[in-house]
Amino acid sequence: MISDKIRGIAANFQIEGTLKDAIPIVQGHINDTYRLICDTPDGDRLYALQAINQYVFRQPQLVMDNICSVTRFLHDKIVAAGGDPARETLTVVPAVDGKSFYIDGDGEYWRVYVYIDGASTYDTVQNAQHLYNAGYAFGRFQTMLADFPIETLHDTIPDFHNTRKRLRDLFDAVERDACGRAASVADEIEFFRRREKEAAYLLDMQAAGLLPTRVTHNDTKYNNIMIDDQTGEALCVIDLDTVMPGLSAYDYGDAIRFAASSAVEDETDLSKVYLDMSLFEQFTGGFVSAATGLLTDTEMEVLPWGARIITLELASRFLADHIDGDKYFKIHRENHNLDRARCQMALVLDMEKRFPEMEAICRKYMEQSRAKLEKR
Ligand code: GN1
Numbered sequence: 001m002i003s004d005k006i007r008g009i010a011a012n013f014q015i016e017g018t019l020k021d022a023i024p025i026v027q028g029h030i031n032d033t034y035r036l037i038c039d040t041p042d043g044d045r046l047y048a049l050q051a052i053n054q055y056v057f058r059q060p061q062l063v064m065d066n067i068c069s070v071t072r073f074l075h076d077k078i079v080a081a082g083g084d085p086a087r088e089t090l091t092v093v094p095a096v097d098g099k100s101f102y103i104d105g106d107g108e109y110w111r112v113y114v115y116i117d118g119a120s121t122y123d124t125v126q127n128a129q130h131l132y133n134a135g136y137a138f139g140r141f142q143t144m145l146a147d148f149p150i151e152t153l154h155d156t157i158p159d160f161h162n163t164r165k166r167l168r169d170l171f172d173a174v175e176r177d178a179c180g181r182a183a184s185v186a187d188e189i190e191f192f193r194r195r196e197k198e199a200a201y202l203l204d205m206q207a208a209g210l211l212p213t214r215v216t217h218n219d220t221k222y223n224n225i226m227i228d229d230q231t232g233e234a235l236c237v238i239d240l241d242t243v244m245p246g247l248s249a250y251d252y253g254d255a256i257r258f259a260a261s262s263a264v265e266d267e268t269d270l271s272k273v274y275l276d277m278s279l280f281e282q283f284t285g286g287f288v289s290a291a292t293g294l295l296t297d298t299e300m301e302v303l304p305w306g307a308r309i310i311t312l313e314l315a316s317r318f319l320a321d322h323i324d325g326d327k328y329f330k331i332h333r334e335n336h337n338l339d340r341a342r343c344q345m346a347l348v349l350d351m352e353k354r355f356p357e358m359e360a361i362c363r364k365y366m367e368q369s370r371a372k373l374e375k376r
């Protein structure tokens with residue numbers, strides 16, 4: 001069943017064939033997505049239709065500008081390398097008027113991508129090789145964008161990974177206490193007060209010129225990688241909404257936070273939540289090997305900090321949203337954002353415990369892949 005609304009919206013895009021189905025797909029905490037199936041003489045054509053969440057993205061046209069310029073750039077690089085751009089990067093399908101989005105009667109912004117067929121996303125890691133490949137793909141994503149004109153990117157969510165400010169935002173939410181929830185999470189709030197200084201560690205290094213600002217993805221969850229059903233290769237990095245100038249350690253770290261955790265992001269049994277070191281190792285091996293030659297020594301050295309701080313940051317964002325009344329992240333049950341915050345806090349605690357081990361693993365792969373590069 002296709003609703004009249006979705007049919008009307010789809011008609012405003014340059015899609016091929018006749019729309020025969022529109023299936024809602026549950027994906028991410030932010031945007032609403034449908035898979036469109038269109039009948040053409042050459043068989044079905046698949047598309048992803050998405051409503052851009054305007055509470056999160058205040059200027060959707062700037063998000064689309066970034067996505068269009070980045071995917072065009074990647075397209076050309078992939079072609080030059082002899083790859084298949086239709087499967088290895090997102091392709092924006094223009095609206096009938098040529099724009100990269102369509103605004104419906106309610107003022108909602110919609111966009112369409114070519115749906116990449118024969119590949120899947122996963123919420124949990126199916127096998128170690130997939131994870132190595134995902135690490136490689138996120139590392140390569142940065143490498144491919146190393147010479148992208150960074151000054152042309154819009155800051156679509158200002159201070160997105162400004163961890164110092166994220167913690168301050170949490171403390172402001174506590175002050176406002178919009179729903180009267182702050183008192184019940186006093187211990188959690190204290191957890192962040194004790195970590196205020198280290199939250200700014202990487203930002204301070206960036207400000208001091210010790211870490212370069214790169215074109216980064218900024219939302220490197222494992223389910224933002226499409227894995228080829230046949231080969232198991234990490235085919236395509238998706239969800240480019242937050243491509244912005246950022247720190248490579250945060251891209252690495254956010255992927256570790258999600259994929260190398262022993263548990264799902266909202267696990268309520270905290271005894272199940274820890275950093276799985278064998279998953280950590282797999283992802284790190286892939287990422288470091290793709291990023292060697294690009295990342296500086298200092299960037300490599302701080303990768304474990306990226307994981308620890310980005311996990312702390314997201315925990316603070318979930319807790320702030322819980323205190324504010326669940327306005328930002330979609331929730332599926334009562335206290336969902338609080339559960340998510342507690343789970344991420346448990347992961348931070350475990351990373352603190354295992355930190356020397358994390359550093360040793362990163363160092364090992366850095367040395368290995370540097371030796372390989374020198375031999376060539
Ligand atoms: C959101 O798009 P999605 O749902 O994967 C969020 C990320 C968080 C993530 C946590 C724009 O990402 O920053 O890390 O949830 N995206 C935005 O699962 O805020």
Ligand code: MG
Pocket residue numbers: 028030219239241
């Ligand atoms: Mg996203």
